[in-house]
Amino acid sequence: MFNLDGVIWDSALHAVADNKDTGEVYYRLPDISDVSIDISADTKDSVDKDGALIKRSYTAKAAAVTLTNTHLVLGAYAGTTGSKKIMVDTAGETEAPKMLLVDPSKADFDLPDEPVTGTVSVTPIYKDGGTGKSFTLSDGEADENTKFQLAAKKITFPTKVKDNAEIVQLLIKYEYKCKDTVIIENHANKFPKTVRLTIVGLYCDPCEKDVLRLGYIVFPSFQPSPETTIAMKNDSTFDYKGDAQSDYCARKKRLFYMVFPKDDVQADED
Structure with a gap:
């Protein structure tokens, strides 16, 4: 049995946004770093007459995701605008x-x-x-x-x-x-659609440091943010962010899940 517990993330690799139902890939972020998943929760407190905390109950969780790609990706940027990348190959179009x-x-x-x-x-x-x-x-x-x-x-x-x-x-x-x-269009009245976001990275077991495996973080219902920045300089990056939504219609109301296959080992390069 593969009883993994300790995980050291080595690096983030890439991320793919697709349709959870059909598997159609909308866009890919090919060279990502600085992946951050910030999980927060709403609370409801029971206090005594003096305001001392008796019991804190958590009522809802949220997960905000941010990552950075090394360069602007037109397909991914189009996804954040609520439109699609338009490719024209006919004169006069x-x-x-x-x-x-x-x-x-x-x-x-x-x-x-x-x-x-x-x-x-x-x-x-x-x-x-x-x-x-x-x-x-x-x-x-x-x-x-x-x-x-x-x-x-x-x-x-x-x-x-x-x-x-x-x-x-x-x-x-x-x-x-x-x-x-x-052509990439950003309309004032269009917003990004919900996607399934899968982030791929390399990790190792602290007790097996020289073996790198591929790990996956999957957000079944992810809402990209339309708030982006485009910097026209040669060292600019593309910041991609959004929020995990509850997988409301599924039996499990997952915000995200992580998968660490034992056999998905990173091959050594010659």
Whole structure:
């Protein structure tokens, strides 16, 4: 009999959110750390006339879960918004923005894409990095200072821009029909669905320290939190959190359970 009692967690590995009934995987957090399960309870106290505690009864338990993935995972982030990761692979299915900084000394510029009608803007950028008033689209030819011409993908700038020493760049902004893109939407009125969350980690028996086994923590009914932070820097991480819910319709009202199979031994790497 595998009578495990002492457990030393070595590391967390990954986590999977799926549908408890169908097994459909919604998303995976592939490289996790700093897993924390904070269990709290509500209480009801019986006291005497002086307020001294006679009996404390616990009425309800809750488990809050937090973990960190080494990088932003789009599928998991979409799950926290209450939407799905949208993968577009057909030209013309979606419009994507594009911004280009170009040399103002040239008279014209060829866009790499066919712009969506009405989305092209051209704006001067000055030496201090600030922007000036955007040029307007001309019905005919470009003028000297304020109007640019657009013919298919070719932009002709106002003719005196190249002679203005104060203008160091031109910002061209437009939208185009995009193929092969991923879209993540965060709606104000959509929230994450309940999932089954399984966290996988490595552990050892204190009396068998050199044998690492895989252990599993399963939350049958887990509610992800929509409260997240996205940091646009190369050392940023993705914090994932939520709350275990009672598995209300099951015979056992479990918040979570842990499983430690004896035969699930981590193989040594060559």
